[in-house]
Amino acid sequence: MNKSDKLLKDLIDANLYSRYSGLLSLSNISLQLVDTCGRILLEFNPSPDFCKRICQDDETKVCADCFSRFKNGRAERFTCRYGLVNIILPLEINQQTVGFVIGAQVYLPDSEYQKYLIDITSLAKEKNLKPEYIAKSIAAVKTVEPNKVEIHEQLCNHIAKNIAYEFSHSLNNTEKAIARLSIEKEMLERKIIDLEAKNMSLVINPHFLFNTLNTIARIAYFEKSHTTEELIYCLSDLLRYNLKQDDELHTIGNEVDNIEKYLYIQKVRFKNRLEYEIDMPDHIKPYRIPNMTIQPIVENALIHGISPKRDGGIIKIYAEKYKDDINIYVMDNGNGFPKEVLDNLHQTESKLGIGLRSTDKRLKQYFGEQYGLKIVKSDYSGSTVTISIPTKPNVRR
Known part of the structure; x- marks a missing residue:
């Protein structure tokens, strides 16, 4: 291992990811640090499964399309053979390229059609994979607006410059300590703080918001805009329900009413790409469940299952009582959850926030380890x- 490779490794060992976590929160698009041989040293944001497990011959190295551009040693944006936009930014030290920051790996709206031209059958034979897996991986590739790609490219550029600064600082000093922050990074972090402060200033009194929404709804009623009126009332009820911060158990009936309003709003948005069915027997509705337990699951089904499908799909919610237990089912005919979501569900530390894992933990805290959330399929x-x-329930709170 030469000195440059060792210093790049030292940068990663020095918690490189944590030092850029503030910037990385601005984008969830792929961003990686690689060496000049194409080895992936660190995934700031992971690449799509399609790139990682199908395009790349080795998951630890970038694909051939990307690596062929390394020879130029210059920054560029290119479109791969499957139509995905990629960003390459070199790490330059003393006019020498010591590595690359690469990112994007997404479709633009104008090029999204290319995903439907990929020969899934040939790829399945070539990679010895099931066609269903390849189709699912293709469908999961993000489509991103051009302005968001521009912002992501700026983010990649800032991170590349800061890594180059730290690398240069380490290369020119015999001490093993690596510079924590560059002036430019401090400026960027101050910008993030400013943005957070601006967001805080946008907080609106909830009562003012509800009163305003109700006023708008009444105007819509008098103007005979009944769909608009219904949407506003649904949104107002959703916000009011979601703002309940108490730890009390709510009835399943109340939870289902909230879900119906959420799905009604989404139905107006997705139109014929979304259908839903709710079958909740009356004898089950009085039983109690923690607040906001069902919605994260329905939301995940919509985002990860239905939304990526061109023709959309259906979400079904029903429940049944078996002996002394109640099981509530949320089903969809979408693409299934991405691998990272399934993996994170079983990790001690998860990035899913109010999603699947936190819902499972809340249920177990209330009712015991034998209860909770389970991905059946x-x-x-x-x-x-x-x-x-x-x-x-013998509530354990």
Whole structure:
């Protein structure tokens, strides 16, 4: 290992990811640090499964399309053979390229059609993979607006410059300590703080918001804009329900009413790309469940399952009582959850926030380890997630 390679490794060992976590929160598009041989040293944001497991011959190295551009040693944006936009930014030290920051790996709206031209059958034979897996991986590749790609490219550029600065500082000093921050990075972090402050200033009194929404709804009523009126009332009810911060158990009936309003709004948005069915027996509605338990699962089904499908799909919610337990099912016929979502569900530390893992933890805290959330099925034909609770809970809060 030469001195340059060792210093790049030292940078990563020195918690490189944590030092840029503030900047990385601005984008969830792929961003990686690689050496001049194409080896992936660090994934700031992971690349799509399609790139990682199908395009790349080795998951630890970039694909041939990307590596062929390394020879130029210059920054560029290029479109790969499958139509994905890629960004390459060299790490330059003393006019020598010591590595690259690469990112994007997304479709633009104008080029999204190219994903439907990929020969899935040939790829399946070539890679010895199931066609369903390849189709699911293609469908999961993000489509991003050009302005967001521009912002992501700026982010990549800032990170590349700062890594080059730290690398240069280490290369020119015999001490092993690596510079923590460059002046430019400090300026960027101050910008993030400024943005957060601006967001804080946008907080609106909830009562003012609800009153305003209701006023707009009444205007829509008098103007005979009944769909608009219904949407506003649904949104107002959703916001009011979601703002409840108490730790009390709510009835399943109340939860389902909230979900119906959420899906109604999404139905207006997605039109014929979204259908939904809710079958909640009356004898189950009085049982109690933690607030906002079902919605994260429905939201995940919509985002990860239905939304990526060109023709959309259907979400079904139903429940049944079995002995002393109640099982609530959320089903969809979408693309299934991405691999990282399934992996994160079983990790001690998860990035899913208010998503699947936190919902599972809340249920277990209330009712015990034998209850909670379970992904019964998640594949190309869709997903099924269950929530299990006792009919006679011995609440553990």
